Amino acid sequence: MGEGILVFIEQRNGQLRKASLEALSEAHRQSAAVGGQVVAVLIGENIKSQTPAIVKCNPSKVFVADGAAYGAYSTEAYAAALTEAIKKANPKYVFSANTAMAKDLIPRVAARLDAPCISDVVEFVVEGGNLLPKKPQYSGKAYGLYEFNNPIAFCTLRPNVFSLYQSSNNHDCPIEDLSANVDKVRAKVAETHASAGQKVELSEASVIVSGGRGIKGPENWPLLEGLCEVLGAALGASRAVVDAGWIDHQHQVGQTGKTVSPQLYIACGISGAIQHLAGMSSSKVIVAINKDPEAPIFKHATYGIVGDVFEVVPKLTEELRKAANN
Amino acid sequence: MKIAVCVKSVPDTETKIAIAADKSNIDQSGVKFITSPYDEFAIEEALRLKEKTNGETTAFSLGGNEVTDVLRDSLARGIDNAVHLKDDEFESLDPLSTAKALAAAIKDGGFDIVFCGQQGVGGDNNMVPSMLAELLDIPQVTLIVKLEVEGNKFKAEREIEGAHEIVEGSLPALFSAQKGLNEPRYPSIKGVMAARRKEIAVKDAAALGLKGQFEKANRKVRIKELALPPVRPQGRRLEGDVDTQVKQLVQLLRMEARVI
């Protein structure tokens, strides 16, 4: 039986993922119940300068696999390094943020170690030193609570659900170099193309402003972009407007788009179809602006405004700007 | 080129979810099962490659009787062969065990490519593809929106947060399909007729060399309880003219909800 929790910390171009630090924070919170240490592992090239932000979340140790083999992402090289870290730390649980990289990497490593994995965890229930992960299923229409029966188990945690813990005092945390035998790399990232637009990544944004067919046409995005700006929000969209070609698929929220759990979700001119709700119904606060009082979105909204987006949104933007300046 | 496609039979996405009495599953009475939407992209990509390379395609699906219609749907779209992994021991199988069974069925087939969907809707796990690639000891690219194959080399584009990655590698390999990869075709009437007459091969745990492996007591993860989500407290409709509503909203977001 392993001990403690090992957390995979994701970075891209030397930028740590906030959601990884959330996972590390949750490991810290659960460590008293689980017992053992919390160990973080960071994989990449020229990434040593990133360790202070990790140390702030209070791990007992940080493993760093730093080398040219990890410069561009490859499942096989990253899996080799993560497996090596797990062998060294021998944890009871391995945590990661549930991101595109995690969806690729974590199940691969779990299978290598013949270990179970639960993805997209939103809560842990503690039972006699064991963690029971809870995850949304059927697009959030049900929640499954799971029980592991293995010396080691993997969990990927939904971004934006677990709060960040940052220790205020500096504590001693050993940083240990990790080297793994990367012998087999049969597929590797050759290029990365940043998508245009989005300043805040949708799945990690704490505020999202989303537009649907009610905004009438792509020429009206500036209306919502203005609201995004005052709120520091990311821009989301319904599938109807993605399919109509008004905006790129990366903005789509819902069953066939992204699943998001922001603190605040503002739906503008979105009817609230079940497949859209699937992607955003776990948001903390939902605001709906729709001119149809019967629109299904109102059943799920914390606050609803029956009105025309072209009238409400500019006034809301203005009011928020005033409030921000106060 | 030999191509495998893994298809999962899942409850229609419009299904009204109710929990079964033993709280380990949804109540399946009256539920309509469909091909998991992402698997439609996987099937379509397999068919396009088959047409280009004069290849052969085989669909694999693990599950109970509800799988038959889904495999017929694959055949109707133009998939050549269908294999149903079926055994009482496979009931409510977790992703790792599912991947083990699929690997056992696929490994000696001489496949150059395995296609999966990126997610089986319902379970919402996103796990079987990477696990299967590991067990088959082949490279993988998950969440692909574009694929080019040239000889035994491939170039795949995958969707990540705020960017696209171009991944290059060599076959054999596994790919999991994301929306945007292609526009799936509908089965033709001729295809549907032909699919009815086609044979679906059935393989049980013994045939796959897995007898006894997935007995309930041996499972490494099990569901303790499936429950409906907590009901959201009744929301509030803001009243008054637009100016009043907007002022009230900002006030509520700051003072009551404290999210801005």
Ligand SMILES: Cc1cc2nc3c(=O)[nH]c(=O)nc-3n(C[C@H](O)[C@H](O)[C@H](O)COP(=O)(O)OP(=O)(O)OC[C@H]3O[C@@H](n4cnc5c(N)ncnc54)[C@H](O)[C@@H]3O)c2cc1C
């Ligand atoms: C398998 C499957 C998967 C799907 N996946 C997704 C998904 O991932 N995400 C998703 O969003 N959808 C998805 N859908 C589509 C979904 O069913 C809906 O069709 C879609 O969400 C509708 O988008 P909408 O709300 O923008 O458009 P509509 O349903 O047309 O709603 C527009 C709304 O705008 C309001 N409106 C119009 N003018 C104004 C105005 N001036 N001011 C205020 N309000 C106004 C209207 O009252 C209406 O309620 C999926 C469907 C299927 C079958």
Ligand SMILES: Nc1ncnc2c1ncn2[C@@H]1O[C@H](COP(=O)(O)O)[C@@H](O)[C@H]1O
């Ligand atoms: N029971 C199954 N039978 C065949 N393929 C499956 C099965 N379960 C999952 N898969 C494949 O794995 C993909 C991802 O599923 P999941 O990991 O369950 O989200 C699916 O889109 C299928 O391609």
